[in-house]
Amino acid sequence: MPHTHHQTAHLIYGPTAAGKSTLAQQMAAQINGVRFAIDEWMHAMFAEDMPDALEMRWVMSRVARCQDQIWSVAAQVLATGTDVVLELGLLRKSDRAAIKARVEQAGHKAVFHFVDADVEVRRARVLRRNAERGATYSFDITPTMFEAMERCFEWPTAEEAL
Numbered sequence: 001m002p003h004t005h006h007q008t009a010h011l012i013y014g015p016t017a018a019g020k021s022t023l024a025q026q027m028a029a030q031i032n033g034v035r036f037a038i039d040e041w042m043h044a045m046f047a048e049d050m051p052d053a054l055e056m057r058w059v060m061s062r063v064a065r066c067q068d069q070i071w072s073v074a075a076q077v078l079a080t081g082t083d084v085v086l087e088l089g090l091l092r093k094s095d096r097a098a099i100k101a102r103v104e105q106a107g108h109k110a111v112f113h114f115v116d117a118d119v120e121v122r123r124a125r126v127l128r129r130n131a132e133r134g135a136t137y138s139f140d141i142t143p144t145m146f147e148a149m150e151r152c153f154e155w156p157t158a159e160e161a162l
Ligand SMILES: Nc1ncnc2c1ncn2[C@@H]1O[C@H](COP(=O)(O)OP(=O)(O)OP(=O)(O)O)[C@@H](O)[C@H]1O
Pocket: 014, 015, 016, 017, 018, 019, 020, 021, 022, 023, 039, 125, 126, 128, 129, 134, 136, 137, 141
């Protein structure tokens, strides 16, 4: 049956500690939307199982499974007529294209929000957040993890910016 309601999925992405979760929380409150954050799901589902020697491959396969399950629920939320704010990591350009396609195939609108800040500002924010454990803290980000994420993140190109 064709959808008669078209909701918006706000898709938040950017490098580590750019301010994504801060924006997502503000936005969800503003639009009365439902927020899904990959870090919260990863922490709730897999924190207990994390191997001591953390591998990017171990993390990324679980991120992909969480993304699929989040989308399954988010699609139901959209179908009820409520907007969603999705903070799914979306490190790679292909991740961004994939979620956009899912949103549009379900008959809704995808709006990207790219959040960025200077790398030194972000390094300092991570250290501070680890110590303070404020509203957007999910788990400690070590300097090693920060640098690994920097290597994984694909910066948006001019053509990708909407
Ligand atoms: N505009 C800002 N000015 C100053 N500090 C900020 C700003 N935005 C966020 N912060 C702070 O910087 C830290 C990182 O912000 P936040 O947790 O929102 O980033 P993030 O992009 O979600 O990070 P991660 O990639 O690790 O999930 C937090 O402690 C937050 O309070």
